[in-house]
Amino acid sequence: MKASFANAQGAAVARAPTSGQIRLAEQCRDGPPPDTSIISTVPASAYLCPDRFRAEKERLFGGMPLLIGPSAMLPAPGTMLTHDGFGLPLLLLRDPEGRLRAFLNACRHRGTRLADAPEPVEASQILCPYHAWAYGLDGRLKALPRPETFPGLDKAVMGLVECVSAEAGGLVWVAPGPSADVDFSLARGLLAEDFDALGLGGMHLYARRTHRVASNWKLVMDAFLESYHVQRLHRNSIARFFEDGLSAGDSIGPHMRSAVARLGGLSGVDFSDWAALRRIVTYAYQLLPGAILIASPDYVNLMVLMPQSAGETLVEDFMLIPQPPGTPEEEAHWRKSWALLDGKVFGAEDFMAAEAGQRGLESGAVPDLLLGGLEQGIAGFHARIEALLAR
Numbered sequence: 001m002k003a004s005f006a007n008a009q010g011a012a013v014a015r016a017p018t019s020g021q022i023r024l025a026e027q028c029r030d031g032p033p034p035d036t037s038i039i040s041t042v043p044a045s046a047y048l049c050p051d052r053f054r055a056e057k058e059r060l061f062g063g064m065p066l067l068i069g070p071s072a073m074l075p076a077p078g079t080m081l082t083h084d085g086f087g088l089p090l091l092l093l094r095d096p097e098g099r100l101r102a103f104l105n106a107c108r109h110r111g112t113r114l115a116d117a118p119e120p121v122e123a124s125q126i127l128c129p130y131h132a133w134a135y136g137l138d139g140r141l142k143a144l145p146r147p148e149t150f151p152g153l154d155k156a157v158m159g160l161v162e163c164v165s166a167e168a169g170g171l172v173w174v175a176p177g178p179s180a181d182v183d184f185s186l187a188r189g190l191l192a193e194d195f196d197a198l199g200l201g202g203m204h205l206y207a208r209r210t211h212r213v214a215s216n217w218k219l220v221m222d223a224f225l226e227s228y229h230v231q232r233l234h235r236n237s238i239a240r241f242f243e244d245g246l247s248a249g250d251s252i253g254p255h256m257r258s259a260v261a262r263l264g265g266l267s268g269v270d271f272s273d274w275a276a277l278r279r280i281v282t283y284a285y286q287l288l289p290g291a292i293l294i295a296s297p298d299y300v301n302l303m304v305l306m307p308q309s310a311g312e313t314l315v316e317d318f319m320l321i322p323q324p325p326g327t328p329e330e331e332a333h334w335r336k337s338w339a340l341l342d343g344k345v346f347g348a349e350d351f352m353a354a355e356a357g358q359r360g361l362e363s364g365a366v367p368d369l370l371l372g373g374l375e376q377g378i379a380g381f382h383a384r385i386e387a388l389l390a391r
């Protein structure tokens, strides 16, 4: 495996927490504790109604930059990957200068799908399988067979159709269409500073897996917006690492950030010591429209939610580690973490709970879901969604 692109480029990686990350840890330690006496509800229709789902697809997933995955998914210049989870056929590639580009995966001749590469492949050009029109990694039409049969064709205007993209904080964001006018400042700034502090851009992609979850995408998000379930649903997996419901949260624009206290006590920890802080606090980010990033003490999971229908969601889970495993022991260590988080905690617990929730809601038994004092992060998330839909 090649060194990650960011490593190869020597990307600047902060090795200290940001002031926002420290502030949340202080809030966990010093309080005041959040008011846990608040109760609210979310209507079941928010998860079930097909019209509501269409509005979310159009205005959220069609109106904001889409987080596709970590920069490490395209590890080196001259690598290419296809991506279809959002219903937009994308051809993602890193050009020879290392710049990320996102094109529609369709030939400008007669529209043929150009490539199928769910895993990254090396590429020096893109060749249409039908009539062999050849495109460069910058998207330009370079050559076509029998060009004299297309008199007057201006190759300069027949390049691949591009979607605007951005890389920030070690994450890849793409506009939800070639003509979409979206605000990439939502991906940059303070959010990217936090991810730079975690060193995301220099990390190695250890594993990725796409789960097909039979639930509304918001039921998956909900599972990462409250800590009430951690000691219960995860009693046989990660409950032993965490305090019960001790967390603090805030916002970065429309995105949410939380610090969840791990067992061991926050007092006496030097919060400027990043390794010590990460051993005692797990940071989680709920990114709109639909992604979750969880920073465990020595690795990061990123989950990208791709809604397929009101009751079905694809969730791609990426696990990022500081560097490729160098020994069999290191490999075994990361394999165990991957099996615990992706296989058990997410796959067999959180996603299963989302599926069980969807089935229960479809029965009509619960017209309004009840949110207790430790679950108000869910209420805040749904309020954001409502506000974005009302724009």
Ligand code: FES
Pocket (backbone or CB within 6 Å): 107, 108, 109, 110, 111, 112, 128, 129, 130, 131, 132, 133
């Ligand atoms: S459709 Fe691509 S070369 Fe003809």
Ligand SMILES: [Fe+2]
Pocket (backbone or CB within 6 Å): 223, 224, 229, 230, 233, 234, 350
């Ligand atoms: Fe969970």
